[in-house]
Amino acid sequence: MSSSNSVEGSYSKRCAACKHLRRRCAEDCVLAPYFPATHPERFECVHKIFGAGNVARMLKAIPVQERAQAADSLSAEAYWRVQDPVYGSTGIVIQTNQEISSTQCELAKIRAQISMYEAQMATEQQPPPPGLPQQQGSLGSQENMPMFEPNDPFNFLN
Structure with a gap:
């Protein structure tokens, strides 16, 4: 035993x-x-x-x-x-490098968007410079608009 x-x-x-x-x-x-x-x-x-x-x-x-x-x-x-019989551990390195590159591109795009939004916010928050007349509405005043005569040859509305 x-x-x-x-x-x-x-x-x-x-x-x-x-x-x-x-x-x-x-x-x-x-x-x-x-x-x-x-x-x-x-x-x-x-x-x-x-x-x-x-x-x-x-x-x-x-x-x-x-x-x-x-x-x-x-x-x-x-x-x-x-x-991974073809690439072995190199495949992991390649995949990781691709993910890093993709993430860096995405980060650059997001940073560009952030800076664009920050610039847009900065311009919206600034008051207009003094001395410039402020417009009333988007088209301005209608007093300065030319009137078309009904028999005017350049009137294309008829």
Whole structure:
């Protein structure tokens, strides 16, 4: 019974990589610290895009203190590559830049409208300059309007 417990114990301690590859997880498994069994989907994306052997080689080639950051980077790139096989994470950057550009254009239009409304409000609130006669109505006084004679050859109203 003790041998079955040790097998069960080593089985439950396997990392996501070793579980996915159906192999025993060695004590010095380079993938174990970065791909725990609690997050198998993280390794599945990385394995699908880069391959387990390539990831293990990459992690072994860099200093231990930088491996966690490298594993996170590989995981993020693999996730976005699975989501968008053509552009990967670059697609997110392109989309975000387009949204920023669109928002900046919209902001510029709104600022122009605000300044136009502010200028309009400023002119409406200003009193007319002194010395100018104020008009009575929109057409002015009718006393100055020319009258047409009925037999006038230039009268087009007839």
